[in-house]
Amino acid sequence: MKTIILGMGNTIVSDDGVGLYVVRELEARINKENIDFQESSLAGFRLLDLLSGYDRVIVVDSIKTSKVEPGQVYKLDVDSLKSTFRLASAHDINFATALEFGEMMEMKMPDQIDIYAIEVVDNQTFHEGCTPKVEAAIPRIVDEIIEDLGLGDTNKAGEVVNA
Amino acid sequence: MERITIDPVTRLEGHGKIEIFLNDEGNVENAYFQVPELRGFEKFCQDRPIEEVPRIVPRICGVCPEAHHMAATKALDGVFSVEPPAAGHKLRELFYVAHIIHSHIAHFYALAAPDFVVGPDADPEDRNILGVIAKVGVDTGEEVIKHRSYAQKIQAMLGGKATHPVCGLPGGMSKSLTEEERQEVEEMAKSLVEFSELSLGIFEDVVLDNEDYLELIKEDFYAHETNYMGMIDKNGHVNFYDGQLRVVSPTGEQVVEFDADDYLDYVEERVEEWTYIKFPYLKDIGWKGFVDGADSGIYRVGPLARLNVAEGMATPKAQEAYENMYSALGGGPIHATLANHWARLIELIYASERLLELSQDDEITSEDIRNIPTETPDEGVGVVEAPRGTLFHHYKANDQGMTEKVNLIVATTNNHAPICMSIKKAAQGLITNGEVNDGLLNMVEMAFRAYDPCLSCATHSLPGQMPMQINIHDEDGEVIKRMEK
Secondary structure: OOEEEEEEOOOOEHHHHHHHHHHHHHHHHOOOOOEEEEEEOOOOOHHHHHHOOOOEEEEEEEEOOOOOOOOOEEEEOHHHHHHHHOOOOOOOOOHHHHHHHHHHOOOOOOOEEEEEEEEOOOOOEOEOOOOHHHHHHHHHHHHHHHHHOOOOEEOOOOOEEOO | OOEOOOOOHHHOOOOEEEEEEEOOOOOEEEEEEEOOOOEOHHHHHOOOEHHHHHHHHHHHOOOOHHHHHHHHHHHHHHHOOOOOOHHHHHHHHHHHHHHHHHHHHHHHHHHHHHHHHHOOOOOOOOOOHHHHHHHHOHHHHHHHHHHHHHHHHHHHHHHOOOOOOOOEEOOEEOOOOOHHHHHHHHHHHHHHHHHHHHHHHHHHHHHHOOHHHHHHHHOHHHEOOOEEEEEEOOOOEEOOOOOEEEEEOOOOOEEEEEOHHHHHHHEEEEOOOOOOOOEEEEOOOOOOOOOOOOOOOOEEOOHHHHHHHOOEOOOHHHHHHHHHHHHHOOOOOOOEOOHHHHHHHHHHHHHHHHHHHHHOOOOOOOOOOEOOOOOOOOEEEEEEEEOOEEEEEEEEEOOOOEEEEEEEEOHHHHOHHHHHHHHHHHHHHHOEOOEOOHHHHHHHHHHHHOOOOOOHHHOOOOOOOOOEEEEEEOOOOOEEEEEEO
């Protein structure tokens, strides 16, 4: 299964970069054929270019609900995005619409979509790097995603075993 | 890991908000438009080498990184007191019109068309690009995909990266165009000219041939008689990349024409306590509140403003389309906010024709694309017409070339006061006796969508777009209706 792990966010706006940092870590830890890694701070139509041709996409992004602890991960599927966010957008098209549009155009779009949304503290201040609680959560989030995806267990040294 | 479905958008912070206040009779008393703003950009840039700034600014925005890159690059020409060779300017313009094409295609098909092709009061579930394609056909959808990717490909070819371009340098460009690439651009440009005409054709069929829609465009509650600002070339034609800035009055007389460097002599910014975003206005006229007319310093930018300040378009097909619009809407300046959609398509034709011209220019494959800066860095202003309107970048460096001062006025900030006014006026025209429904509220939103306000500084986090909330308050300030998307 051809898979892309897509980190979304912006490394110059504090915690907004967390998805990118997590994906960089995943790239360092996962060594499997058929898995590509990509960072993007863009949205809308431009996602079509990144996603077409893959069977599976795993998105790692930030979210700010202020309802849970920073660093907690929401696992979403595309239906939960559709039901909440697919109405006419304020700008360009959103993730779910981009996928549906690609399918409508008979482009090869991923069938399996998993979204990991990491609760953040600050995504509005220009700053390189995350706030402390989010920063501290990154290794755990990386472990959880690797385990959740069945990409192998990590040993104590952080190396992937049984991958 | 537990699978959770997150609550609706209300639970997300960082909304765009429209607040509408009704009076005792249930009519609109006031309306406000608020967006969150990213903080601390100047501080972030301080003490970094000034030549880094054009590589930082594209990251401000996930929608128009190329516009920021180009304004920054031009500002650096000023900081280093260096003028690019002719081929350097042409190459920059080629790159830049490809960006305009990319953005205008996305806006028309994803944002403007749903309101008209699917219908202003259609079910929001259908009122999006999917509904548009369902109506106009998958063949057209394929053309959209193809031509959007052409524009993207040209940006990547010259930009050095598919996103976040790095091509602009003080004094010129980093990479020239090979003959092979030139031929490829020329072929894509020819196709883009045809596609842009097709897009205007769809607009004519769907909107202009429909008496109700034409009336809607002309509705008084969608109009404001303001000043307009835009960039023009030496012949007074619309130009996105370079030229003088011209301001015209609501009756079309020139108020002023100025160099980018002098913008602070003509533009001032006002702060209001209820929002972080400032309100620019014309300094000579002054701030007279949220009112239109020649006595108010409020001006508008964007596609319609650019056409309103110009004497025409520099290319034949765009000029013809320009003449058609002004004759259909009774001459200029046009004050109908929704005519921005029409103007945007005329600009799409111009940008495509200009792309073709540049791709056929004898100098475009020249390798003389950069002059090396030799002066001590100081201060510079770069202005371009971003897809959404005039974009100012102003930098100051110390004599070691480290950044001291950064000031940006983005298109949506230039349009901030008019957007607020347009929302209020549309709300007053559409909401009476306390009767509010989703169709009417979408029509209020159409007033603001015509400006294509770029709220994307806040769209990095999920859901990948700015959540919008509209709150209707009764005479006691209580929220009586809430709409989210």
